[in-house]
Each structure stands twice: as C-alpha cells, then as structure tokens.
Amino acid sequence: MSQTNNPVMTNPKKLSIPKYIIMSILTIFSIGPQYFLNLSYTVGQSVIQNGLHLSAQEMLIPSSLSSLAFALGLPLGRVFSKKFGLRNFYLSLVFVFLCGTIIDAFSYNLSTLIIGRMIQGLSAGMLFLTILSAKFLSFPNHLRQFFLFSVVVGLFGASAIGAIFGTISLSTDAWRWLYIINIFCSLLCLCVGFVTLPKQKVEQKEKTVINKNGLFLLGLLTAAFAFPILNLQEKGFDSVYVWPFLVIAIILMALLFKNDSRNEFPIVPIRALAQPKAVFGTMMAAAGHISLIVIFVGVNGYMRTIKNVSFIDFTYFYCCFFIGIVISAILCALFFDRWGAGILGIVGSMLTVIVSIKWSSIQPEASLIGLNLQMACLGFGLSMTFISGAIGTLFAGNAHQASSRSASLHTIRNYVGAVFAPFLGWFLYRVNANQYEKQIGLLNQIDAAADINAKKAAILSAYHGLFTILLILGIIMLIASIGKMATGKGHALVKKEKTTV
Structure with missing residues (x-):
C-alpha cells in the first residue's frame, strides 16, 4: 500500500459519515465498474455482437485490449499518483473513465467500442493501487478487518454482479443500459470526491523521479503482447503474428526486470x-x-x-x-x-x-x-x-x-x-x-x-x-x-x- 498518509476529508467535523465509509464508496464505485463491465461484456457478448453486427472474433478485441490497458495502468498509476496527489489524480482519472464509458454507451461500431474499453481499462488500472491504498489507510486500526470484507464484496463481488447483469442483458436483448449505470457511478464518485478529498499543498506533494527507460520498455512490452493476444485464437501459435511477438515480449520482459533491479525507482519493483x-x-x-x-x-x-x-x-x-x-x-x-x-x-x-x-x-x-x-x-x-x-x-x-x-x-x-x-x-x-x-x-x-x-x-x-x-x-x-x-x-x-x- 502507499505510504502517503493523506487526509481524506476536507473537514471531518462537518461530515458525520466516517472517512473509511467515504473512501470505500470512492473505491468501489470507481474501480468496481471496470470489473462489472468486464463480466457483463463477457456474459452478454451476443447481445452487443448482434447490436453492432460484429463477428465473434471481433468481439474479443475490446475486452482483450481493455485487460491489457488495465495491466499497463497499474505501474503507471503508482508512478504518477505521487507526483499529482490523491485528489487531482483521483478526480482526473474518474473523469477519464467517465468519458470512456460514455463512448461505449453510444458506440456504433467496433472502433468506438475499442476506444472506450481501452480508456476505461487504462484509467481504472492507474487508479487501482492509489485509491485502494488510501482506502486501507482510512480504516481505524480496530476496524482493519472490515477492510477485507469491503474489498472482497466490493471489488471481487463486482465481477459476480456484472455477470448477473450480463444475464439480464441477454433476457432484455439490450446492453447500453449497463454502461449508463456506470456513468452514474462515475458521476457519484466525482461529486463525493470533489467534496471530501482534500486539496494538497505544493510542499505536501512527493517529489518523484520517473524511470524513463523502464516506462519505455514497459510500453514496448505491452505493445508486443497485444499482437499475440489479438491473433492467437484465430491464427494459432505458429502464426507470424503470434510467436515472434511472444519471443520479443520475453526479451523485453527480461530487459525490464534487469533495468528495474538496478534502478532506485523501478517501474515494476519485482525485487x-x-x-x-x-x-x-x-x-x-x-x-x-x-x-x-x-x-x-x-x-x-x-x-x-x-x-x-x-x-x-x-x-x-x-x-x-x-x-x-x-x-x-x-x-x-x-x-x-x-x-x-x-x-x-x-x-x-x-x-x-x-x-x-x-x-x-x-x-x-x-x-x-x-x-x-x-x-x-x-x-x-x-x-x-x-x-x-x-x-x-x-x-x-x-x-x-x-x-x-x-x-x-x-x-x-x-x-x-x-x-x-x-x-x-x-x-x-x-x-x-x-x-x-x-x-x-x-x-x-x-x-x-x-x-x-x-x-x-x-x-x-x-x-x-x-x-x-x-x-x-x-x-x-x-x-x-x-x-x-x-x-x-x-x-x-x-x-x-x-x-x-
């Protein structure tokens, strides 16, 4: 968890709601929608496929790239959250996620669906560790065990709820309403976060050194993974769109770990x-x-x-x-x-x-x-x-x-x-x-x-x-x-x- 022990409420005396409750709301309704949409998309895939007149292979692209973008966002969020502070970082990324959700809700072809899902994945990934750390620190010591309860039900449970809503989308033969629900979740987070998250003074922000070589290698690694992820099912391991890029990804992974093992500010602190x-x-x-x-x-x-x-x-x-x-x-x-x-x-x-x-x-x-x-x-x-x-x-x-x-x-x-x-x-x-x-x-x-x-x-x-x-x-x-x-x-x-x- 992050070691930045930021306050999470502007004026505790004016707010009767405990800060750990507020942080739980900000966490569940900002990160949960990504898990919710992942599973509702998988379960209700045929409805979206028929609505946008896509093939089964094309339907795999948005979900695959969204998952890859989420993975990329995790180390990026850890780097940039320290530089910009919790409030600015949280509100900005929730707004970006909101934009991605709006794009998906009104998608009319594969391209717009891919763009929306990638925006959602990247922004949710960048936010994941930052807001989860702040949530953990907001729990009083004697209530720390309830942090586990809220994480399991709120985040792991969001996948199950997404699957449930996915089955409902099958029965109603409609899917855009799933994204509209998550538009309201993002709006809730923006309103609550704007009121409760404190503004951070310049001197309170952490000075960070960005490992540019590590970021470059991570970006190349993610791009190399994209090709086999998108082509494996249809073309197989022997395709030139799969195995060469897997080899390149393995090499880049080794270079990234070597760079991070020697750097004081690793992108992925594997050591x-x-x-x-x-x-x-x-x-x-x-x-x-x-x-x-x-x-x-x-x-x-x-x-x-x-x-x-x-x-x-x-x-x-x-x-x-x-x-x-x-x-x-x-x-x-x-x-x-x-x-x-x-x-x-x-x-x-x-x-x-x-x-x-x-x-x-x-x-x-x-x-x-x-x-x-x-x-x-x-x-x-x-x-x-x-x-x-x-x-x-x-x-x-x-x-x-x-x-x-x-x-x-x-x-x-x-x-x-x-x-x-x-x-x-x-x-x-x-x-x-x-x-x-x-x-x-x-x-x-x-x-x-x-x-x-x-x-x-x-x-x-x-x-x-x-x-x-x-x-x-x-x-x-x-x-x-x-x-x-x-x-x-x-x-x-x-x-x-x-x-x-």
Missing part, C-alpha cells in the same frame, strides 16, 4: 517479492485471478451451449457465485488474523480442487441445484484464496516495502491474466475441432441429428479440458497456500499498536 512468503502469496493471487477467467469462460459456455438454461436459471447461477463471495468476505474479516493467509488459502483452494475434479467430467444432465451449490463453493474458494494471497503478500516483510510488493503482485497477475485469456480461447477452439473430427470419424452415417450430437460431444470435451486446467490451477493454489502457511502467517491485519503501512 520486493524476493522472499518465500511474498512469492507464495503472489502465486495464490495470480492463480486465483486466472482461475476466475477460466470459470467464467467455462461455465458461461457450458450453461448456454450444453445445458441451454433459461435466463432466470442463468441469473440464479451467478447469484450463487456472489453469495459464496459474501460468505468468504465475512470469514476473511473474522479469521484472517487468527488463521493467516496460508490456512485460509488452503480452505479456499481445496474447495476449488474438489469442484474442479467434479467438473472435469461434467455431463449435460448435471443437476442445476448441484451446479448452483458448486458455483457458490467456487465463489467462496477463489475469493478467499485470492484475497489471502494478495493481503498476505502485502504484509510479507518490511512494512516500508508493502507498496512495492503490492504493485508487483497486481502488475504480474494482470499481465498474466491478459495473456492467458486468449490462450483459453485458442485451447477451446483446437480441442473442439479435434474432438469433432474424432466424433465424425466414429459415425457410420452422418445426418443432421448425428452432426448436432457430434458437435455437442466435441464442445463438452473441450469444456472438460478447460475445467482440467482449473484443477491444475487449484492444485497450484493449494501448494502455494501450504508454502505460505509453512513460512509463517506474516503480519496481522489489525495491530495491537498503531502502525503505518
């Missing part, structure tokens, strides 16, 4: 993670982040193409996921200091492994009630493992390096997530095509009914493979959680003595 506790926590959070992507890609496809559920059943399905997140948030708030990140991560990852084993051989006749319960278990398990890893990394060492550890963790997981998402699309496409050929080869006579059954069996096999990937990720989270527990609980969230993070 701050050079402790076992921090490494295990990063593994927990990164694997949890990727698992969330796998779940929404897999279950969204399974429920629509295999189960062919109604919109209301689809909505109940994601509501159960949200309920699991809320229960996880409560337990994290109550037991993080007692059990530590390792034990909570073990509980969460075990649930993920159990459900993944069952889903790796899931059949079309699976009970909806059972699926709802399993989705609630995944919401519980993933959110608990992810937040335990993230908070455990934050406190895994010297408090003065907490901000650097957090910045490195979130930058790594978001870049990995942005690159991994198109890999899942490529994986599904290849497995589906191969399984379809096998199914057709087994048929003595091919007619319309046999062809439909072959296609359904092929895509079901592809989803089995996808959930096997989820199982592998669950095992990685479990191993990392055990390692986290073995290396010690780390620092408690609530200190007996007042400390500054």
Whole structure:
C-alpha cells in the first residue's frame, strides 16, 4: 500500500459519515465498474455482437485490449499518483473513465467500442493501487478487518454482479443500459470526491523521479503482447503474428526486470517479492485471478451451449457465485488474523480442487441445484484464496516495502491474466475441432441429428479440458497456500499498536 498518509476529508467535523465509509464508496464505485463491465461484456457478448453486427472474433478485441490497458495502468498509476496527489489524480482519472464509458454507451461500431474499453481499462488500472491504498489507510486500526470484507464484496463481488447483469442483458436483448449505470457511478464518485478529498499543498506533494527507460520498455512490452493476444485464437501459435511477438515480449520482459533491479525507482519493483512468503502469496493471487477467467469462460459456455438454461436459471447461477463471495468476505474479516493467509488459502483452494475434479467430467444432465451449490463453493474458494494471497503478500516483510510488493503482485497477475485469456480461447477452439473430427470419424452415417450430437460431444470435451486446467490451477493454489502457511502467517491485519503501512 502507499505510504502517503493523506487526509481524506476536507473537514471531518462537518461530515458525520466516517472517512473509511467515504473512501470505500470512492473505491468501489470507481474501480468496481471496470470489473462489472468486464463480466457483463463477457456474459452478454451476443447481445452487443448482434447490436453492432460484429463477428465473434471481433468481439474479443475490446475486452482483450481493455485487460491489457488495465495491466499497463497499474505501474503507471503508482508512478504518477505521487507526483499529482490523491485528489487531482483521483478526480482526473474518474473523469477519464467517465468519458470512456460514455463512448461505449453510444458506440456504433467496433472502433468506438475499442476506444472506450481501452480508456476505461487504462484509467481504472492507474487508479487501482492509489485509491485502494488510501482506502486501507482510512480504516481505524480496530476496524482493519472490515477492510477485507469491503474489498472482497466490493471489488471481487463486482465481477459476480456484472455477470448477473450480463444475464439480464441477454433476457432484455439490450446492453447500453449497463454502461449508463456506470456513468452514474462515475458521476457519484466525482461529486463525493470533489467534496471530501482534500486539496494538497505544493510542499505536501512527493517529489518523484520517473524511470524513463523502464516506462519505455514497459510500453514496448505491452505493445508486443497485444499482437499475440489479438491473433492467437484465430491464427494459432505458429502464426507470424503470434510467436515472434511472444519471443520479443520475453526479451523485453527480461530487459525490464534487469533495468528495474538496478534502478532506485523501478517501474515494476519485482525485487520486493524476493522472499518465500511474498512469492507464495503472489502465486495464490495470480492463480486465483486466472482461475476466475477460466470459470467464467467455462461455465458461461457450458450453461448456454450444453445445458441451454433459461435466463432466470442463468441469473440464479451467478447469484450463487456472489453469495459464496459474501460468505468468504465475512470469514476473511473474522479469521484472517487468527488463521493467516496460508490456512485460509488452503480452505479456499481445496474447495476449488474438489469442484474442479467434479467438473472435469461434467455431463449435460448435471443437476442445476448441484451446479448452483458448486458455483457458490467456487465463489467462496477463489475469493478467499485470492484475497489471502494478495493481503498476505502485502504484509510479507518490511512494512516500508508493502507498496512495492503490492504493485508487483497486481502488475504480474494482470499481465498474466491478459495473456492467458486468449490462450483459453485458442485451447477451446483446437480441442473442439479435434474432438469433432474424432466424433465424425466414429459415425457410420452422418445426418443432421448425428452432426448436432457430434458437435455437442466435441464442445463438452473441450469444456472438460478447460475445467482440467482449473484443477491444475487449484492444485497450484493449494501448494502455494501450504508454502505460505509453512513460512509463517506474516503480519496481522489489525495491530495491537498503531502502525503505518
């Protein structure tokens, strides 16, 4: 978390609302919409696709570039927030996010949709660490455990709520209203932030030295990743638009880490993670982040193409996921200091492994009630493992390096997530095509009914493979959680003595 201990209210005596409540509102309604729109876009993709007359491949571009822009924004925000101060930085970026949302709400083609989503991703990414740090510092020491609750429900839960609203957009066959909702969220943040965030004097602003070489390398790295992200699913790894740029990205990544390891002001302070506790926590959070992507890609496809559920059943399905997140948030708030990140991560990852084993051989006749319960278990398990890893990394060492550890963790997981998402699309496409050929080869006579059954069996096999990937990720989270527990609980969230993070 940031070490800048700025006040967050202009005049506490005139405001009866506690400052941590205000900062929670400013955080949830400025960062939450990015997660909300990501999932509502994924779940309700067909509505936008039909409305703008786009192909399935074209629909992947805005979401992929938005995720990549968010990853780029994380280290940029850490650099520039110190220079401009919390108030100016927050209000400016919320306004930029608002502009991106307006562009998307009135999009009429692919280009405007891409521009809007990239603006949203970049501005939300730049704001993420800054406002989350300010929120943490606004919580009194004796209420610090409720910081966990608000983060899990407010940010992790925003993804689940976005999925729920995405199913509603399918039933209403309309999508622009989702962006209009988020326009009002940004306006709320602008009004509340303008009133409550204090103006910062010139002498209070931190003097920062910008690592220009690091910024240049980071920009090149992001551009290099863009080509394989956009072309992998359609063209495959052997395309000249994919593998050469992956090689270039690996080289640029090595150069960036080398530059940052020698620089006093690194863009991505990866050396701050050079402790076992921090490494295990990063593994927990990164694997949890990727698992969330796998779940929404897999279950969204399974429920629509295999189960062919109604919109209301689809909505109940994601509501159960949200309920699991809320229960996880409560337990994290109550037991993080007692059990530590390792034990909570073990509980969460075990649930993920159990459900993944069952889903790796899931059949079309699976009970909806059972699926709802399993989705609630995944919401519980993933959110608990992810937040335990993230908070455990934050406190895994010297408090003065907490901000650097957090910045490195979130930058790594978001870049990995942005690159991994198109890999899942490529994986599904290849497995589906191969399984379809096998199914057709087994048929003595091919007619319309046999062809439909072959296609359904092929895509079901592809989803089995996808959930096997989820199982592998669950095992990685479990191993990392055990390692986290073995290396010690780390620092408690609530200190007996007042400390500054």
